[in-house]
Amino acid sequence: MNALPILEPATKETCCPPAGTVLGAEAAKEKAIIFKALSDPNRLRLLSIVKAEASGESCVCDLTEPLDLGQPTVSHHLKILVDAGLLHREKRGTWAYYSLAPGALDKVTGILANL
Amino acid sequence: MNALPILEPATKETCCPPAGTVLGAEAAKEKAIIFKALSDPNRLRLLSIVKAEASGESCVCDLTEPLDLGQPTVSHHLKILVDAGLLHREKRGTWAYYSLAPGALDKVTGILANL
Structure with missing residues (x-):
């Protein structure tokens, strides 16, 4: 059988980049939430x-x-940052204390590098 | 009247880090535009x-x-990316062609590193 393989985007040269390297719709939604948190x-x-x-x-x-x-x-703003995984929240006594979530900014840098 | 002076963050010593290391309001507005472009x-x-x-x-x-x-x-989306300095647009003949603005993603990484 010499069945022609289904063309993968990776073999196209006219318009589209290789499929594996382009951000999918679901992944884009997840990552957009992080940038939305940073957009204010x-x-x-x-x-x-x-x-x-x-x-x-x-x-x-x-x-x-x-x-x-x-x-x-x-x-309200802090909650958005916590929900996006950028800040860590710890309640102690009366107050809540916020710290950078470990590796959070590196994660954003990684998203940009791997767009 | 309780004419307490409006405290400037730069002169406070109780809670805040040195003013120079914290993002000012105007700089934050500029940087937020870039993240807003990335938030979709x-x-x-x-x-x-x-x-x-x-x-x-x-x-x-x-x-x-x-x-x-x-x-x-x-x-519309491309215009937002161009306006934020992330994409470069060049019109040639009928079509417009888009490329990553040189250094744009590195600039965003720099913003995160220097928050």
Whole structure:
């Protein structure tokens, strides 16, 4: 049998890049959530403040003033960052403390490198 | 009246890291635009397709089919990517051709590293 193989995009030269190297729809949705979390100036500043904190974590009580936002708004932004896997949240006593999720920024860098 | 001065983050010592290391409001706005461009699954896929193209550029005419979107929608997404400095656009004859803006992804990686 000399059945012609089904052409894989990898063998095409006219328009499309190899299939394996192009981001699929589902993967793109997942990754877009992370960039969506990063797409707000206040959330970028929250990440920056948490990252710069010498102790490695910031109390939510210390995050409202630098941004000049109310605590509900800050908590809303923090939740988006936690849900996207960028921040880690730990409740201790009255307050919640936020730290960069280990490897989170490297993961985003990896997404960009492997687009 | 309780005329307490508005505390500048730069002069605070109780909670905040040194001002120079924390992203300012204006810089955060600029950077957020880039992440906003990356926050849509279709735009991530467009970047991925353009990046994977062996020739280094993709004709807009080849970008509609992989995404199963109409050309106006694709052109809208491409414009956002161009405006954010992620893609370079060149019109040649009937079609526009898109390539990754040189250093664009490295720039995003740099933003993350220097948050």
